[in-house]
Amino acid sequence: MTAPANVTKPTLLASTMRIFDLSLGQMLWSRRSMLLAFLVGAPVLLAAALRIASSADRLGLPRIHGARVGGAALFGMMMWLLYIRFIVPVLGVFYGTSLIADEVDDKTLTYLFTRPIPRAAVLFGKYFAYLACTVLLVLPSVVLIYLLLGPIGGTLGEAFPTLVSDLGVLALGLTAYGAVFAFVGARLKRPVVIGLVFAFGWEPAVLLIPGYLKRLTVAYYVQALVPHAMPQNSVVSQLMQALADAPSLPASVVALAVISVVALWLAGRTVERREYVLEQ
Amino acid sequence: MTTSAIVAADHLSKWYGQVIGLNDVTLSVPSGITGLLGPNGAGKSTFMKLVTGQLMPSQGEIAVLGEPIWQNPGLYFRLGFCPEQDAFYERMTGLEWVTALVRLNGVDEARATEMAHRALATVDLTDAAGKKIGAYSKGMRQRVKMAQALAHEPDLLILDEPLGGMDPIARRRTIRLIKDWGRAGKSVIVSSHILHEIESMTANILLINQGRILAEGNVHQIRDLIDDHPHTVHIKAERPRELARRFLAYDDVLSLKFEDEAVVVQTGRPDVFYTRLTELAAAGDLGTIHEVTSPDDNLQAVFQYLVKS
Structure with missing residues (x-):
């Protein structure tokens, strides 16, 4: 079937962009994004509290386990503990798994699936809207934390290269986790539970096991890109440090790109073939 | 299956696990307006979802405008679908929503806006075009659903319970709109559980119950039985x-x-x-x-x- 004479048949890219346009506003003002704002707002508040505390302290440096640490180290710890290990996977799970599920639950998928566009474009457009939405909320919060913590015991300029690489790592993490969980959401029932088990059960467990199994995680490649040393504040962290077997930076970037592309392709293929039954 | 039929089903069945939605249906829907009449749970929505390619047949075949519909997105240039469910992007205005959906048909922004305006005028929603859908009444929501279905002027319009919740005036206008659409040489399949509604739009009906087509033909023959x-x-x-x-x-x-x-x-x-x-x-x-x-x-x-x- 061809398009009418005065209409251009929409390509996959054009359809993806139109779904992106349609979805971005919906996603930005969703209840999920309000939760996200709270999630990324909390570390900013924490950073502000640390800055105030350090200003009140005579030496200006907060103490952790009795030792005084500077702003750059605090910033690195927050990136590592809050963003890389928690916020990024959580966002991937909650947004990625809901790309199609939300349309199914809201029963609005019908309107998108009865238009002359490839069904995969619906998933791709919503995926890019997720990326834009999370990047727009997460990265500014990181910059704010940097501005708050950087001057503690140092200068903003010193830690600037670290900030740039951290922003890149976060964007890559959001890309890869989002793609993996988009596939989980398109393919499986109860995707949120499975996503949470993957991100907070499977990944941390497998990273502790020596061998090749850890290569089947996203965290293995994301954490290899982090420019900060892992804080050894717990037995688990010390164990992870001891068993660290990090891939090189280029290998990690390539691996994350491959994971993202393959997971997205699989998700698109699933959406093309799967039947979504909307409850009346 | 006849080639002139707008919808042709051949031993079409659809089941959801153990539940039968549609059971061995063979029919051919001619062009013009056809009413699909049956109580809730009769299989009307399942039939419409199969016609619109949202569901894949469990058994048998279905052709719409001469082509299989499942995984055939190009056919949607010629189809318009108004679903039964009351589901929308509530934060968008009627105009934004219809425009965004028309744009998915490969139409540029300016033309899509023009088409959306025209469709909203057709369903008497011009005054409410700039209002958020979340603030629409039930009848207005029904009408904006109709607008998105007909904005791209499809050859076949599929309407699942389009009059539900409308006030009498809107009902009369919608019935007139459907009849005008038919008179303009387009085809419409419209479902309802109210005989009177179907009768006011067309004499050609399909009676469906428990997933089976009970009767096809002139509504008046049925009417005589239940007058x-x-x-x-x-x-x-x-x-x-x-x-x-x-x-x-x-x-x-x-x-x-x-x-x-x-x-x-x-x-x-x-x-x-x-x-x-x-x-x-x-x-x-x-x-x-x-x-x-x-x-x-x-x-x-x-x-x-x-x-x-």
Whole structure:
């Protein structure tokens, strides 16, 4: 079937962009994004509290386990503990798994699936809207934390290269986790539970096991890109440090790109073939 | 299957696990307006979802405008679908929503906006085009759904219970719109559980119950069988008691009762009753009539009656 004479048949890219346009506003003002704002707002508040505390302290440096640490180290710890290990996977799970599920639950998928566009474009457009939405909320919060913590015991300029690489790592993490969980959401029932088990059960467990199994995680490649040393504040962290077997930076970037592309392709293929039954 | 049919099904079945949605249906729907009549759960929506390619047949085949529909997105240039469910992007305005959906047909922004304006005007929503859908009444929501279905001027319009929740005036306009669409040489498949509604749009019906097509053909043959069967109408109105007082004077009204802000009427002649109701709504001297619905048990009873007779 061809398009009418005065209409251009929409390509996959054009359809993806139109779904992106349609979805971005919906996603930005969703209840999920309000939760996200709270999630990324909390570390900013924490950073502000640390800055105030350090200003009140005579030496200006907060103490952790009795030792005084500077702003750059605090910033690195927050990136590592809050963003890389928690916020990024959580966002991937909650947004990625809901790309199609939300349309199914809201029963609005019908309107998108009865238009002359490839069904995969619906998933791709919503995926890019997720990326834009999370990047727009997460990265500014990181910059704010940097501005708050950087001057503690140092200068903003010193830690600037670290900030740039951290922003890149976060964007890559959001890309890869989002793609993996988009596939989980398109393919499986109860995707949120499975996503949470993957991100907070499977990944941390497998990273502790020596061998090749850890290569089947996203965290293995994301954490290899982090420019900060892992804080050894717990037995688990010390164990992870001891068993660290990090891939090189280029290998990690390539691996994350491959994971993202393959997971997205699989998700698109699933959406093309799967039947979504909307409850009346 | 005949090639001239707009929809041709050949031993079409659809089941959801153990539940049968549609059972071995073979039919051919001619061009023009066709009514799909059946009680809730009869298989109407399943049939419509198969026709619109949202579901894949479990068995058998279905062709729409001569082509298989499943995984054939190009066919949607010629199809418009108005689903039954009351689901929207609530934060968008009617105009934004219809424009965004028309753009998915490969139309540029300016032209899509123009087409959306035209479609909204067709369903009498021009004044509310800039309002958020979340603030629309039930009838307006039904109409904006219609607008998105017909904005790209499809050859085949598929409407799943399009009159549900509309006030009498909007009902009359929508019925007229559907008939005009048919007269313009387009095809329409419209589902309802109310015989009177279907009858006011077309004489050509498909009777469906328990996943099977019971009868195809002229509505009047069915009508003759059930003419005396009482029909219940639920009318939500500003002044239900005054409305009821007026109904008491009608000889076709068999009984009356009140439920919250509504009056529930049993009539022996639904066509006459609906005509009078529309006139009352248009006159407006008994206050606003907000919503007219007809419970599903009307048709369920009719089917039981037909099976027995």
